[in-house]
Amino acid sequence: MLEEIAIENLGVIRAARVTLPAGLTVITGETGAGKTMVLTGLGLLMGGKADAGAVRPGAGGAVVEGRWQVADRPAVAQRVEEAGGEADDDGTVVVLRTVAAGGRSRAHLGGRSVPQGVLAEIADELVTVHGQTDQLRLRTASKQREALDTFAGPEHLAVVDAYRTAWSERAALQAEIDDLTARTAERAREAELLRLGLAEVERVDPKPGEDVELQAMVARLGNVESLRLAATEAHEALAGEDVESAASAVELLTRARRALEAAAGDDPALGDLGTRVAEAGYLLADVATELSAYVDDLQADPAGLEAAHTRLAELTALTRSYGETVDDVLRWASEAGLRLLDLDDGGERLRGMQERIGELDAELARLGAAVTAGRTAAGERLAAAVTAELAGLAMGGARLEVAVDPADEPGAWGADAVTFSLVPHPGAPARPLGKGASGGELSRVMLAVEVALATAAAERAEAEGAGAAAALPTFVFDEVDAGVGGRAAVEVGRRLARLARSTQVIVVTHLAQVAAFADAHLVVTKSAGDEGTVTGVREVTGDERVRELARMLSGQEDSEAARTHALELLESSSVGR
Known part of the structure; x- marks a missing residue:
């Protein structure tokens, strides 16, 4: 869990430090205030590419610091230790990233300077970010297959990994076979020259010295x-x-x-x-x-x-x-003899590799069938779970179809082509998400898929006796509710709140209906001063939170009607969780 993040001189943010509790945290603010700078800072902590253009104008560099709780993440704690860093006594580890105005970037983990790639490694365990661009990724067949495999669970993923291992071995063997076959004539010429040379040395029979x-x-x-x-x-x-x-x-x-x-x-x-x-x-x-x-x-x-x-x-x-010298000649003869044995053994090695190819083909057929069976069963469950979620997201009658069909040819991930299709209403034809779904539909489908994945992971963790939060990363959503409004927006907030029961969820949103479900509400504000536009981040509670929700609803935080509506949202969200 990300407990705290501090930002200095990043974009329009001069200095900000915010505490992030467990549960659902929303980040709101007017357009252009710099809400996404918080996520930009988080991206740097995750080992993302540093951009000198993001440094606040006039500043020598930007600094982002985050404090992660890793006591329940043994793999992350071990990687920190391997990198030379140390966790604090409370089980937290500090991640620091600096970006100089000239473009140079440095990373520190647990008090030790580390390569940027190390942060990316631990980020895979700690956080999952979904932004509006992730809707585009959900359109691709590879991402749909990846989501389905994740939903299927660790046992299925183990079979997929075994398939990939066998596939990689077969590909390497086939490449070696192709090389041996292509170089048959060349190897024969080399062997003949070696035999002639060895015969000449044997005829002369030189003695050392x-x-x-x-x-x-x-x-x-x-x-x-x-x-x-x-x-x-x-x-x-x-x-x-x-x-x-x-x-x-x-x-x-x-x-x-x-x-x-x-x-x-x-x-x-x-x-x-x-x-x-x-x-x-x-x-x-x-x-x-x-x-x-x-x-x-x-x-x-x-x-x-x-x-x-x-x-x-x-x-x-x-x-x-x-x-x-003669000694050099004798040394050459010894090496040439070994090389000739290797060349003469090429045929035997080729037969051995071809036999192994046959074994791997049989293994791939068996594993591929198991992968297909796992995906087919998981596809039915995922389709049912997402369809149920869509009904609550004002898409009643819509349903998700998950097709697992034979691929044109097997690949490193199996022999299946996975396709997510959306039936927007009864009687309508199924449309692949990559071709027919609108932006608003994609937002809700993606959220429904994420909730289904998180719910399945939490159920597995509870069944294994582990804490659900320990099994899931922190989820970060960047305005994935774009194109959604009304009752659907309320349901988006409700489902984000439900997801936050299992893990930490951070959401950048412009919808009051979503923000009303937050356990913690952060507001990004900007103001003009002698040093230009300055952005700050602060938590709002009580009447300040009501004013922010009213602003989000009508643009007028002092409007009595908007405040009344905001209070109704807060009351209904607390009851409807």
Whole structure:
């Protein structure tokens, strides 16, 4: 329930704060006073699109704040918590929306800044708005089907959801099947190229790192003489072989070691140095031995060199096509093998998907039949309930017909075409609401449908042991009584009051017959001042309310006749509820 709404600098409203009680609240005022600005503010709280043009001229921005009771709405309370907001101790949550004159909009929920879409999410649970434009929506087949499904109840809606889930899965599978079928030739070409590449890799049979090893071998075999010369020269320098004019490095180290060892008795430090020189001598001796073995093993191998070049050429052909190195080629082969398995498995997957399509078709046929049966039964009940309501709305003899016919082809919502038709009086042909009903008739039919839906929801809530108000959102009606007058207007007010027994109802109206049924009466007034036209909102009671009803009746709030009529309306509305 919306407990309070405050508006600053929105349209002609400079500042207004109103408390909204449970039951029926009406908002009245002269034409142009700004009644709909209250609903514009409510729309912002519901996550509606912000319009900088709605900011009061000269103001830096507009602010709308609402306080919602969510203690009986666990889903909303949970969404608030998920968004980082907090409800107050009394179970209410504050929603704030600001619109800068430059067009930038911000939203806050429970003290936390949130995206605008979060407000729209919780609005679906909290409020339902019906304006004169909703009459146009009632003309569409989709909205008529939606109203019928809602009236049918949660069990029926669960079947509809199951149908939609199966339909979505089937549509996704069919799209994948179509894609697989359309790409059959392309997939075959890709598979053939992969097979050729894998066959070439298998024929060459490269080993990890083989290209690096071969390159090293080619470099060694191609430079045997220079390598032999370098190794021999180094060996001679270390070991002294074939060197007549100079001592070898090993011999020089041996001399140094002996000299240090001879003097070690006089200074132990020289003995330590001698040990280290001895270690260096051993290391050089080992290197000299290895160099000698290297020279002995280094042999020219023209055949081996040619074989290495040939093998490198084969590997280069692979790396030119499938990767920069042999390791890259092997990685490509591994991935190509998996891709080839996937391509070869396409036929099996296609058969599996086609089998699933068959299962889903059977499931859709079963669920579709259940949806049709539910709509047909609910259509009879809805038609009877609305027809009964129309009799009380000065449309005696009129009746609503709800037709559930096979659609041209099944869709995401079932296999039915739902049509609401109005028989305006006995003997007249049924006319689809979208083609033949007048604006006044649509207003009353829409209200009758809403009352029927709310009554059904309240009865279900009571049967389940839940409070009716907890099951229904706040209903907001924006001059849906347009084109209605006289006794029909009184009945509109009576039915709005009846709806308000189950939930909070807020109505913008220009009819005194409707306003007389209100539990709370708010008046939007405007006045001219130094800052231009200013609009305010205040609750009227007692004599002030009588004056407002008199103004609505005759335009003359001080007319005794109008005041008498207003008092009669108030008295009759209190008796006739």
